[in-house]
Amino acid sequence: MEDSNDVYNELIMEHSMNSYNKKKLENADYSEIGHNPNCGDEITLELKLNGNIIEDMAFTGHGCAISQASTSIMIDTLRGKTVEDAKEIIKTFIEMIKRETTNEEDLKKLEDAIAFRNVSNMPARVKCALLAWHTLEDMLNKNENGGKGKINCCH
Ligand code: ZN
Numbered sequence: 001m002e003d004s005n006d007v008y009n010e011l012i013m014e015h016s017m018n019s020y021n022k023k024k025l026e027n028a029d030y031s032e033i034g035h036n037p038n039c040g041d042e043i044t045l046e047l048k049l050n051g052n053i054i055e056d057m058a059f060t061g062h063g064c065a066i067s068q069a070s071t072s073i074m075i076d077t078l079r080g081k082t083v084e085d086a087k088e089i090i091k092t093f094i095e096m097i098k099r100e101t102t103n104e105e106d107l108k109k110l111e112d113a114i115a116f117r118n119v120s121n122m123p124a125r126v127k128c129a130l131l132a133w134h135t136l137e138d139m140l141n142k143n144e145n146g147g148k149g150k151i152n153c154c155h
Contacts, residue, residue: 008115011073016065019072025058030143034135036127041067045135049143052082059132066125070116071132077113083140089113090137096120097129 015021028046035042041063048056057075062068074093078086089109095101096110099120107114119129 005118008118011112011115012065012069014069015072016069019068021058021072021075022060022068023058024060025056028058030139032135032139032142034131034138036063036067036131038124039064039067039128041128041131043067043071043132043135045071045132045139047136047139049083052084054078054081054083054086057136063131064125064128066116066119067128067131070113070129073113073115074132074136077111078136083143087137087140090133090140093133094130097126 025046025048027048029049030047031044032047033042033044041061043059043061043063045059046057047054057079059071059075061071078089081089092101092106092109093113093116096107096114096117097120101107107117116129119125
């Protein structure tokens, strides 16, 4: 019998090694770089909004398995969500990693991203797991404050 930790580890491995979310996004509206100097993780997150809906996201970059998998699983979890829902899920993910919530009802919102729950026991990996989520949070907040992260080019 497989316990849930094995399933989660497999999911993390799968996303870290060969993510279909790792690519350039066609017609991205927003782009933001996230950097975790502790580990050397670096990602560029791209976002396409359709009104208030996250239509698509993708990332490029490099880093450890946790940072890459966390970015990819975040993209899967938040694609198709409204910006408000996404912010709520980001907040819950950060609280889970920082062990500020163990409320199972709240954690259900995280879908597959709950796979990173055990990272809260690995202080050296916490920043790796949070990188993409903080990067997206910054991007969404900038968007609200006049779109500083917006890509100013038209092809
Ligand atoms: Zn890392």
